[in-house]
Amino acid sequence: MKKVYILPTGDEIKAGIVLDIDSVEIMRQILCLYPEAQVTRLSPLVDEQDAIVDSINSVTAYKPDVIVLIGGSGGGHRHSETLGKDFTHTALDAFLDEKAIREIYGKNGHLWCRIVCGKKGETLVFNVPGPYEEAKAACAAFFAGLW
């Protein structure tokens, strides 16, 4: 593991309304496992599918080993007009060549979380949910799977 990019998403993160504590935790996990890795956290992305796809696409040009996207993994605006727009998982649908998907639904039929993991060329790409504990757990599960 030599090169990793972390891409936080969310208008509230970009505006500084919410602190990006997930990136810090993900970077901590990566450096614990791969002390020599070069980890880059990009500026937060707006909740727009095209913007997210464009950003992943541009980062892929640097041939990283892993790209981690944070947030935008639920149903979001599809269920509540007061919630943010969740486009990270659909952006990965559009971007990845081969992928595996795991979805969690509530008993009310709402999509609570959709994790997409796949490859683009030699780069592994996956997303984690925005809430800290879930982001931490999802990232730990991903790296445990690599070992």
Added chain:
Amino acid sequence: MDSQYVIAYADKSILKISGLKVRGLNTRALEQLLFKKLNTFVRVIGVTGEQIEMDAYNVSPETVRKNADGFIDAIALAEGVTVTELVSLSCSEAIREVDFNKIPSLPNEGCAKERWMQKS
């Protein structure tokens, strides 16, 4: 493509607190504060500069409403939150179960709720 899903049979209500000024919110710290207050899990699911929306698991809306002032006091302690005189708390009813057998299977054509609503 490998795709699987699970259904979480958890009860939750949605809490909305408006009339706030939010800047630099540490969501984890807020969730921990409310965990101590409610003795159950809370997850921040949506934040604007004036409002915080949260999922509260395994707690009845009545309990939340009865303790509204206590919750607002707890939220006021969170890093990045300032309570204004317009602060108010609302809580939805607990979520209702839908029959997943009636949800059409259309992968990548919207989430299950959308498909269920389209069929209804």
